[in-house]
Amino acid sequence: VIAKHSKEIPLERINDVAFSQGVFDRMIGAGSLMIESAGERGQEQITHVRHPERVQKTIYEESEKNQNRMMQPRGAAPAEQSVASQIEALSRLKEQGLISDGEYESKRQELLKRM
Numbered sequence: 001v002i003a004k005h006s007k008e009i010p011l012e013r014i015n016d017v018a019f020s021q022g023v024f025d026r027m028i029g030a031g032s033l034m035i036e037s038a039g040e041r042g043q044e045q046i047t048h049v050r051h052p053e054r055v056q057k058t059i060y061e062e063s064e065k066n067q068n069r070m071m072q073p074r075g076a077a078p079a080e081q082s083v084a085s086q087i088e089a090l091s092r093l094k095e096q097g098l099i100s101d102g103e104y105e106s107k108r109q110e111l112l113k114r115m
Contacts, residue, residue: 011067012066012067014036015037015038017033017056018036019032019049020034029051033045087112090104
């Protein structure tokens with residue numbers, strides 16, 4: 001309860017993310033992640049992860065966004081996403097259970113007002 005530790009792996013150093021779930025893990029919606037990075041230790045296993053497949057997908061998506069940001073010339077403004085594509089992305093987050101129905105509807109209404 002009192003002790004705590006943390007480890008950070010920058011997104012640009014992540015090479016691969018794999019997940020595994022045993023039968024019992026699948027029943028309770030948990031599993032393990034194996035993150036391979038270009039760091040000192042190479043691989044890190046994270047156990048007792050809720051919805052590891054969803055976490056794996058999110059890491060890949062964020063890594064891709066980070067890579068796109070890093071490839072953009074300095075001082076260039078990021079490309080504006082269309083409102084429709086933002087609503088689609090929002091819908092995917094809701095389907096994945098990462099945002100609630102209320103959060104989805106609130107943000108959707110905000111985006112629709114921009115049209």
